[in-house]
Amino acid sequence: MNKLTLPAFVMAVWSVHANATPFDTCPSKAYLFQSAPVKVYGVNLVTGATTLLEDDTGTTANVNGVGFNFTDRYIYGYDTTNKKIVRMGKNFQVADVNTSDLPTDHTFYVGDVYDHTYYLYRTNKGLFKIDLSPLDSDASAVLPVVKISSRATVSLTDMAFHPGNGKLYGIDNNSGFLYEFDPTSGQETYIADTGQKGTFGAGYFDVNGYYYVSRNNDVSSGGVVIREGGKIYRVNMSLDESGDFVESDFTAVEFADGPMSNQNDGARCANAPVIDEDSNIDFGDAPDSYKTTLASNGPRHQLDELTWLGLNGVDGDSDGAVSPDSDDLTGIDDEDGIGFVTAVEPGLDTLVTAYASTTGYLSGWIDWDGDGEFDEPGDKVFEDQLLQAGQNVLFFEADLNAVAGDTWSRFRFSQQTGLDADGGSTSGEVEDHGLTITAANTRQEHFPSSTGFVTLAYEDNYPYTADYDMNDVVMFLRVTETLKDDVVAKIKVTGQLAALGASYHNGFAIRLPNVARTAVNTQLTYLKVNGQLQSDSGMETDMQEASFVISNDLNEAADFSCQYFRTLENCREDISYEFELTISFNPDADVSGLPDMPYDPFIFATPDKYHGEGMPEHPGRSWEVHLADQAPTEKFDKVNIMGLGVDDSNDATGKYFKTSNNLPWALMLPEQWEWPKERVDLLKAYPDFEGYATEGDGTNALWYKSDNAVSAETY
Template sequence: MYLFIKIMTFILLLVSPKVFAVAFDSCPSKAYLFQGKPVSVYGINLVTGTNSLLQDDTGLPSNINGVGFNETDRYIYGYDTTNYTIVRLGQNFQATTLNVSGLPSDKTFYVGDVYQHHYYVYRSGTGFYKIDLSPLDSNVNATLTAELITSTASVSLTDFAFHPSNDHLYGVDNGSGGLYEFNISTGVATYIGDTGETGTFGAMYFDVDGNLYLSRNQDGQVYRVNLSTQAIIDSGVVPAVKFADGPFSSQNDGARCANAPLIDTDEPATIDFGDAPDSYGSTLASNGARHALDDTTWLGSSVDGDYYAAQSPDSDDSITSDDEDGVGFVTALEPGLDSVISVTASTEGVLSAWFDWNDDGDFSDEGEQVITDKALVTGSNNIVISVPFGATVGSTWSRFRFSQQSGLAYFGGSTSGEVEDHEITIVDANTTQRHFPSATGYVTLAYEDNWPETADYDMNDLVLRYRITEVLKNGEVAKIIISGKLAAVGASYHSGFAVRLENIIASDIDTTKTRLYYNSVLQSGSPQEAGMSEASFILINDAIDVSSYDCYFFRTNHGCREDIGLEFELQFSLTTPVATENMPAMPYDPFLFATPGYYHGPVFAQAPGRSYEIHLADKAPTEQFNTEFYQLAQDTSDPSTSRYFKTVNNMPWALLIYDEWQWPREYVDLTTAYPDFADYTLSGGETHTDWYDINNAITNKYY
């Protein structure tokens, strides 16, 4: 008996896999993705983009492509591109090689799908074929015959899929992004419209509602094209909208039961939806925000799954457990002011958030994404946001998405995390604004960094565009925004740029709401200077470093026509609003300082560092300044007479010009580029007050 069992086991191992191929039990909601050689089969949840490996050994050392799900017998059919044969796979994804005649013996087929018990394959430049699968119902070894529909196959496809509600195939041309409809009787391809996306769409699927899904090989991104009605198809308006992120591969093909819903409600709910009104993109039909539960990433104390997005009067909390507890609004949301939000994270991840500031029922307007891929730590995270001055007072909505994925939009799927939608209230704070020099304009600040020597006096060593906005609450200054652009760095010395607020005590600044942004990116660390009795902020620590120019000097040589590369914005709030009469006059005190650790000229025995400052004329330096530097070289500063940073002829080392001024070229003396400037300074500013006007400049002497 033992010998008999061993012999039978050996025989079973030798029998063709087709004997053990078992059809799928039902029409599955999952999409199947075939990748690589030898092929591996993945299960894809199109709703979120999550995927799992189902089989890495189909029994063939081959690539299988052109796959399609047959709803009649519930098998997957595909083309073995290695052996030029047709194969069939059941729910264990073991491949059975079929007997087929009538196909070219030297051509592979990467495009295929199944409809009404027929397998269709397509190859550009070769032809369009169909194969009747019904002989397999009685004999898996039956010989199938491929019938040529047409030899005209000019559309560049890597997959197509059957619509569940008509007898047409649809595919997207890789090069043009054009959507085509294929008549399966004649093979005629009809152009429908432009999807707006190009690439190698190696896997295409339909859902039961008539939406076409495109999986792009290069990046795994899944797009959805709405083909749900004939009217939409006839209109030709068929944009491909980003739906989710899936796995990517150079060899990619997909199969799915088109009549299955995307979400199987017979299985436990494993997706979290938002529950704001659907105008914000909440339901699956509107490609709403949704996350696959990964058992690791959520906000607050927990997260639970939904089958759909709850809509008012229901909410996520009312239909399941109260899990919308990860976001807390610590301070009121007031137009023009800062607000603190507390976010509790289960683990490290990234957070993005949107606010409908204008209460128009969407998150798509400029400035409504207020948090972008903010890294969170496990536990509590305090985040400061700025409420726009023009935010509409009253109730509106916000959306928070926490995930291991970055780059999420306010809509679409995510493979991990949670989405929380919160109804919020914008409070009327009686806020107003005042600007220097205007709401949209800039003044120019220009510095000569050779102080106390005049040297080349080209006044282009540090040039900035500069603007201040004060937010007043009930008539008192509550918040300040200092913004600008680094316009030129014609310097060989390393210098920084800072701003002091005279008579504003450093402790009057709310350090929890102080932020510095470079090109809209929040910078780490606090910009407020430590150890100062008056409030002072470092906006740029080393202008040479942050300008990152290709030319020897940044935007001072005539042949160096680079774009401005750095825009900065400093935002800070006062712990208690300050009456306008107690605020320093704008532009406050913007100054240049020497970057610590760098040589700064022969006048100094060692690197002067932060103790070196250059201020606007007759503006006293900060407490960090080394007063022993007074009256070195050409400087005639005299604190007893409130004279600072001027030569004997009143020539300053810093300028503020109420214009977007054009500075002198490198090594061109300011008085050479703008001859009226010398008389302007000698007169104490009484004459030639328009010396800086470009019409008073010498041609070819300014940048």
């Protein structure tokens, strides 16, 4: 076997790489080069999906300033480690390209290829070009590097050729300004402010003249991220028949989520469309005023073979099928994931079903005012709602001012969160559905206001006063009634557990006195705790009146680490338990006996838990505490509990849950109140309260104000 000398051996290896097979076609995907040793990724600009194509390119160096040569279908780049020109074929193996007069006093990070010529740019150094045509006949040809211009004032980290006019474009990292560069003279021309700043390490064009740029890393100010890295933006630089820009607005629009990196550079065949013929992307179907097509930056999802809505799977689209066209007219019927079960009426609740192939996140929008856009804050009805595999039951409240008539909705299901109504996603499906908003004469009333809370405070030593600190359960509460034709059609009760200074275990419930349980529309009645939909509404099915248990045991439901939650100085934890109870009534229900808000909120003893001496053992639901003079529920054990201790309740006079001198076991205050500390008697913390309670004539009516408190005794 003949031996090769070392130089001959090196040349032999180089020749294999230099003659590597070029790309078969002008590919639609963008190529992203990162890291040292350089790794090559394929980026779907439409969705932001990224695939590692090659992590071993045959070099330990970083390659930057890359560009795709449509003529010979190679990618050319600059080896920043060894300061030389290289190229890659479809196997992504790096091969050297021989050059002369390549500057050695600096590196290049910016470049692109156009018309069989490789261009390099370095701020404050100049614009250079290399004619690649000699390589067509001799892969070992030495290519001269020609300096076009010394003028290079724009701070660039990538640039790209427009396939329509042959000009170079780049965005200044410091200002976010878009510049045009004449490749024959290096002349730099300001075009517009894109509105985005940061290091745009990768830039690409598509065949329609759209310019895509990817920001490397986060942009921060004062330690706060003000612009996220990895975002792919699109600038509309399409041309008309005369070669002028179609748009005068060159704002960089967020287009998709891409990868973050300290070292980003991109190459793409600009003559290719951004969507493959065999699309694996799902688009929407609404009219294009809702931003449906790719040109409008419409919603689109990379098909991941895991995440979709409905039973029938999902097929790929070449673009949005704008209504009256539909994705269902071709391929499979895949718009079957979202179902509207009940009518959509202003201010009232609607039940929808969402069938998910797997766990993921759903966001949804409805155009309430019929303006052909999803841009109003209230249009978003779901935000990153976690779905489980299979059928999911969801509720949303229709906007009180929704305009009756036909409109559109959009639902996006993905493994990603934070999606808008437009833009790309790396997984999932989008479904657009037309719907009709039914006219309804609705209005709302709030207690105490649309944003405020009353304070409910309970003493759980009933029928004894014991420490009488009135902090065993403290709940902030708000109620909103939606009236249809001046009749209450829906109630929403919102609460926050503000304090829990109890050693006994207590539950919390809300009763609607004089309203039959059968008046409730169980299909549209539901309970959420800390934003999570519960398995049932908590309605007590063994009562005649409508009554709802929010929690059987607040001690177990709330998340806190110290005893006597928010009643001691060493237990100043944040509120961690919130609920939202929505009650809807049947259309023909009799709710004429419904009392004023907030109806009847009460506490009860947790079943199977000890609740004090002198009481029936483990009284459970038979022990209750209500606001003063509110009759107990039908479950209350009047025989064995009422009248015990210092309780002076009397059915005949309508006096309930008060002592003989009118001290109550529950209070409702018209604001967020400062309650007594643990084991501090209410009369000590608020000295004026005793006169207010015993006199009963309005004396000391403002006893609960902080100015009338002994501040050292309140939390």
